[in-house]
Amino acid sequence: MLDILSQGGRITLTLAQAAGLFTAPVLAAIGAAGVSIPIIIHLMSRFRRKPEAWGAMRFLIEAYQKQRKRLQLEKLLLLLVRCMVVLLAGLALAGPVLSGCSKDGLSFAGSGGRVIYLVIDDALSSQTREAGTTRLDQHKQEAIGVLDEMGPGDRAVIVRMARPVMQVLDEPTSDTAALRNAVGSIEPRFSRGELIEALSLVQASMKAESAEDAFVVLLSDFPATSAYFDQPLPPELEELGERTTIVTAQPPQGTDNVQVMSLGLRRQMVVAQSTGATVVGGQAVLRRYGSIDQPREVQLQVQVQTPAGQVLAETARAVLLRSGAREQSANFDLPVQLPGDALVGRGRELIVRAALVADATDAGLDVLPADDQAVAVVRLRDRLQVALIDNEQDINPNAGELEPWQWVRAALSPRGPGATGSFELSTMLPTAVNSEAIESFDAAIVLRPDELTLRGWETLHDFAKRGGLVWVFTPALDTEPDWAQTMQRQFDLPWVFGDALVRIEVDAEAAKRSADVDETTAPPEVLQFLAADWREKLGWWSLRSWLPLSTDDEDRWVVLKTDGASVPEPDKPVVLAQRGVGDGSLVFSAVPLDTRYTNLPIRALFVPLMHDTLRGVLGNTAGQASLLAGDRPGLNRSWRGVGELDLLGDEQAAKLLVQSDGQDVSLRQPAEQPGVYLGTVGGSPRLMAVNPDTVAGDTVGGQGELELLLDELGGWSYLSERQQAGGVLAKTSLGRDLTMLLLWVLLGLILLETFLARWFSHATDHETPTVIGRALGALRGNDTTKQVPETGGVV
Numbered sequence: 056m057l058d059i060l061s062q063g064g065r066i067t068l069t070l071a072q073a074a075g076l077f078t079a080p081v082l083a084a085i086g087a088a089g090v091s092i093p094i095i096i097h098l099m100s101r102f103r104r105k106p107e108a109w110g111a112m113r114f115l116i117e118a119y120q121k122q123r124k125r126l127q128l129e130k131l132l133l134l135l136v137r138c139m140v141v142l143l144a145g146l147a148l149a150g151p152v153l154s155g156c157s158k159d160g161l162s163f164a165g166s167g168g169r170v171i172y173l174v175i176d177d178a179l180s181s182q183t184r185e186a187g188t189t190r191l192d193q194h195k196q197e198a199i200g201v202l203d204e205m206g207p208g209d210r211a212v213i214v215r216m217a218r219p220v221m222q223v224l225d226e227p228t229s230d231t232a233a234l235r236n237a238v239g240s241i242e243p244r245f246s247r248g249e250l251i252e253a254l255s256l257v258q259a260s261m262k263a264e265s266a267e268d269a270f271v272v273l274l275s276d277f278p279a280t281s282a283y284f285d286q287p288l289p290p291e292l293e294e295l296g297e298r299t300t301i302v303t304a305q306p307p308q309g310t311d312n313v314q315v316m317s318l319g320l321r322r323q324m325v326v327a328q329s330t331g332a333t334v335v336g337g338q339a340v341l342r343r344y345g346s347i348d349q350p351r352e353v354q355l356q357v358q359v360q361t362p363a364g365q366v367l368a369e370t371a372r373a374v375l376l377r378s379g380a381r382e383q384s385a386n387f388d389l390p391v392q393l394p395g396d397a398l399v400g401r402g403r404e405l406i407v408r409a410a411l412v413a414d415a416t417d418a419g420l421d422v423l424p425a426d427d428q429a430v431a432v433v434r435l436r437d438r439l440q441v442a443l444i445d446n447e448q449d450i451n452p453n454a455g456e457l458e459p460w461q462w463v464r465a466a467l468s469p470r471g472p473g474a475t476g477s478f479e480l481s482t483m484l485p486t487a488v489n490s491e492a493i494e495s496f497d498a499a500i501v502l503r504p505d506e507l508t509l510r511g512w513e514t515l516h517d518f519a520k521r522g523g524l525v526w527v528f529t530p531a532l533d534t535e536p537d538w539a540q541t542m543q544r545q546f547d548l549p550w551v552f553g554d555a556l557v558r559i560e561v562d563a564e565a566a567k568r569s570a571d572v573d574e575t576t577a578p579p580e581v582l583q584f585l586a587a588d589w590r591e592k593l594g595w596w597s598l599r600s601w602l603p604l605s606t607d608d609e610d611r612w613v614v615l616k617t618d619g620a621s622v623p624e625p626d627k628p629v630v631l632a633q634r635g636v637g638d639g640s641l642v643f644s645a646v647p648l649d650t651r652y653t654n655l656p657i658r659a660l661f662v663p664l665m666h667d668t669l670r671g672v673l674g675n676t677a678g679q680a681s682l683l684a685g686d687r688p689g690l691n692r693s694w695r696g697v698g699e700l701d702l703l704g705d706e707q708a709a710k711l712l713v714q715s716d717g718q719d720v721s722l723r724q725p726a727e728q729p730g731v732y733l734g735t736v737g738g739s740p741r742l743m744a745v746n747p748d749t750v751a752g753d754t755v756g757g758q759g760e761l762e763l764l765l766d767e768l769g770g771w772s773y774l775s776e777r778q779q780a781g782g783v784l785a786k787t788s789l790g791r792d793l794t795m796l797l798l799w800v801l802l803g804l805i806l807l808e809t810f811l812a813r814w815f816s817h818a819t820d821h822e823t824p825t826v827i828g829r830a831l832g833a834l835r836g837n838d839t840t841k842q843v844p845e846t847g848g849v850v
Contacts, residue, residue, distance in 0.1 A: 085145050093137040129815040136808045143804060147797035168208025170227050170266040171784065172257045173198045176275030177241050178217040178248035179684075179751035182425045183276070185310065191243050194274040197304065197774065198238045201272055202231055204784040212260060213237045216253045216275060218246040218685035218748075219725050227264060245425060245729050246685025247751035248275060250764075251286040258291060261299070270784060271295070272774070273303040279757030280344070281750055288767050296769025302783055303765065304774045306756020311345035312421050313353055314752045316382065318409045318429035322674030326436050326477045331393035335359050335433050339409040341374055342382045344753045351376045353411055357387045359433075360406045362703060362733060362742060367391050367405065371412070393435070404742045406731050407431045426752040430731055431681055432742040438476065439669060441467065442483045442493055445502040459502045459528065459648035462656040466665040478669065488514050498524040498669055502648065504538040505530055512545040519546070520637025521692045524672045529556070529602045531647035536602055546641055548634060550610070553603030557628075558652075579612055579633065581671035585663060596630070600652035602645045604629045612642075633672070638691045640672045681744040687725040693736070694720050700732035700743055711743075 175198055181191035202211060210227035211234050214220065223237045254271075261269055277283055295301065320337040327333035339355060353376065358369040368389040376383050391405070410428035411421075421427070445460045457465065460482075467478040483492060483499075485506035493499060499515060501507070504527050507515075519525045527542065539552040578585050598615060606629055613631035633642045646653045655661055682688065695715055702708035711732055712723035726732075726745045734741045765771040777783045 087142060087145060089141040089145055092141060093134055126815075129811075133808070133811050133815060136804055136811060140801065140804045140808060143797055143801040147794055147801055168206070168210060168229075169268045169270060169784070170261070170264055171201065171205065171209060171211040171270040171272065172214060172260070173201060173211060173238070174214045174216055174253050174257065174271065174273050174275070175238070175241060176216040176248050176273075176277075177244050178275075178281075179243075179245050179425060179747050179749070180248075180276055180278050180281070180423065180754060181217075182243045183310075183312070183423045183754050185422060189243065190276055190307075191241070194304070195238050195241065197274055198272070199235060201783050202234050202238070204782050205229070205231065206784075209784075212257075213241075214253050214256060215241060215244075216248040216250065217244040217751075218249050219687075220249050220252045220256055222256065222260070227260075227266075243425075244684065244727055245747040246683070246725075246727065247282050247748045248278075250275070250277070250283045251288065251292070254292055254295065254768075255289060258295065269299040271299050271301045272783065273301070274774075275304060275306075276309075276754075276756050277306045277758075277761045278751060278753030279306075279309075279755050279760060280753045281757075284757065284760045284764055288764065292768060294769050296765070296771050298769075301765065301768060301771035302774050302777055303761070303771060306758045306761055309345060309753075309755030310422050311343065311351075312423045312426075312752060312754040313341060313343045313351070313376070313411060314423070314426035314749050315355075315409050315411060315429040316340040316342035316749050318407065318431045318746070320407060320431050320433055322671065323432070324434040324436060324674040326439060326670060327391075327393060328477075333391050333393075333435060334388050335368070335391055335405070335407060336386070336388040337407065337431070338384050338386050339429070340382060340384045341376065341411075342749070342752075343376055344381075345755055347376075347379055347381050350378045354413070355385055355409060356412045357389065357407070357409045359389050359391050360408060362404070362406065362731070362740065364704075367393070391435075404432050404434045404740065406742065406744075407433055423752060423754055426747045426749050429746045429749075430729075430744040432731070432744050438479050439498060439673065440496045441478050441480050441669065442496040442499040443480050443502070444483050444485050444488060444499055444507070446484055446506065447482060456650055457656070459530075462648055462661075463500060463502070463665070466662045467669075477666070485511060490514050490517065493518050493523075496523065497673055498526065501525065501527045503530055504528075504542065505532060505534065505536075507538065507541075509541065512541055516545045516636065519639035519641055522638040524640050524642065524669065525636075526642040526644070526668070528644045528648050529646060531600065531649040531652060532556075539602065546634075546636055548641075549607060550632070550634075550643075551605040556600055556602050556647075559599045579671075581675050582664075582667050584667050584671070585660075596658070597654040598628065598630070598646065598652070600647055600649075601628050601630060604632060604643070604645045606632050606634075610634050638693070642668060642672065681746065682726050683748045684727055684729050684745055685725050685748055687722050690720040690722070692720060694734075694741065696736050697734040697741060700734040702728060703731045703733055705730065 175191075175194050177191055181189065181194065183190045198213075205211065208229070210229045212227045213223035213234065215223060223241070224233065228234065250273075257271055260266075275283075317340045318337065319340075320335070322336075325333050325335060339357065341353065341355065343351065352373050354371060355374045356369065356371045359367045361367065368391045370387055370389060372385065374383055374385050408428060408430050443460060443463060447458070447460050464480060468476055468480050470476065481496075485501075485503050486508060488499075488507060488511035493514060496518075499518060501515070515525050529536070533556075535555055536552060542548070543550060543552060596615060610632045611629050612633050614627045614629055628645065630646045631642070631644055633640060635641075646655060648656060650656055690713065694713060697713045699713065700711040702710075705728070708728050708730075711726055713734070714721060714723050729745045729747050732743045732745065734743065774783060777785070
């Protein structure tokens, strides 16, 4: 045991603590023992031998007596250098570090103690229950064990890893009672973990605290297929393990888990019949983690409920997850019957819930019930309000044929004004379009875009951004389409319009032929109701006039072929296109709605195309109504005016606060608790669904992925290894490796020993200086280039 005095008192350094200064203490001991070798050689060289007298010895003894002290000093200096060479060789090979004593002994980190960062994973997978406890409880117990090892002067920081990553206490503290309470207060969340973001927070805290001696303890299961390892490692974290001691829990082998991965509705808004009957359809996707070698059957239940919890429709079915399959989808269509007075004003919202249910042979279902259900919100309407923007004047000189506005009315409201149906049409003059006039409508069908004013285009753009549908038809006019350029600018479209309509004159025989639909044309996602007979009803249009249009591939809805048809055009005409605008959408028809130029109005597809476009596009732009736990997104403008949202069925849950900043609407804090939240907009209830982030539902640890990441960070070790070696905090951080520094010093000593051995040797001819001798002489100011003249005698 070694006692070292310091300003703060006496510091005790034990043999075990001294060994902790090296990664290979045995080599250090060998190097220290090796110092005795040159000493023994030196002592052995001093053994006296029997002198033999001869004549010239008298002069040598006299010369030796005069230089005796200098020679002894030279020998001692050479001996010291040789001893240092042996010692440094052993120390360098032993892997010396800057620190290594235990918390009660010597430390090079200063008197401020260590900072321990406990990063605890409270993400969705931490709710996995095994052997009567959750994995989060295990992480908390391990964290308490680390806190129990803290010594005087040590401080700790608690970091929660689940989104949003946060530091539990404001600053590092040595108050173990407060730290224990902070660990105990951590509750599981339903979001994913953000490992890289948590490490970045630790890095920032280390810089702010100037923590030179820090521990980073990672307590997580590190799910293999989650997003923990997807983010690239920031450059500032690449050497984190060289500056700190990283200790991590070992990922578990894990168990099987089945979850409702997602719940998607075919349409977020559906139109009910006057009797209150409608169909709510969608798809639930199931996913399983763990082993997929064997098939597994689970029971899926889907319900449509009112906000008060009344079940309006439900279905249950067995879903088979086949061998080798990790995911399986299940479609559903639930007929819903509402009371006659259920649809009031602009409609109401219902809750769709898909959940895994346990049967008699599968009690308990799985180890992570938190991801066994998902919710969605569907909005029901009794009818859609459509503004027909047209002057309703005759522009078709052929008597007996319908005008464009008449075709639209026949398709959407065949019984005439005031009749009950899914659509209620109101005519609006193009020059009368303004914000007040169009505010109460869901969609605007523009048949005379050439008569719209600049203010009218601005109004339609704002209408679409708020979630409305604007459907523009090309008018059958011979004038230049200046209106198309105005629309392109106002809606900021990446489309290119032609300067004039293309018109084709064909003879009677050629008029019998038509242009087929291009093979790449497929039903858009919002028109999936037409998918079964899309090409059959859409194919073979007659086309003799259109406005040339160039769009991105994803914006094209209908494209016609031109080869072998009556359309002598090298490019394939885009006759129908769609693009999202803000929260709404713009649909454009490049073909005039006129039977002189196309047979579209009289084809079987026309009526379902009109209906499904209005229902489908509006059904997918009905407003944001579903979030993932941990998200704090910008919201649809339809949420403007909502102050707070309450979690249905849980009066104790925290409210979600909504803030409006100019044109932007967002949540004040992330949504953490899954479920359905209720708010009020203009006196009408609005629902928002929050679901668990099922990406974090993997119950199998990613040990290989974790080790690759930690190798990039630098030095690290497993928690279990540290515990077996005497405690997680039994050693200070690895500090800075001194091996290379000692090797450079060793090289310098070897060169110095070589030079001194030659310089102190009696065989050296000092009358003929060496290169080193000349250099030393030059430093002393001596002229070593002069030659000593031969005297021919003996000095």
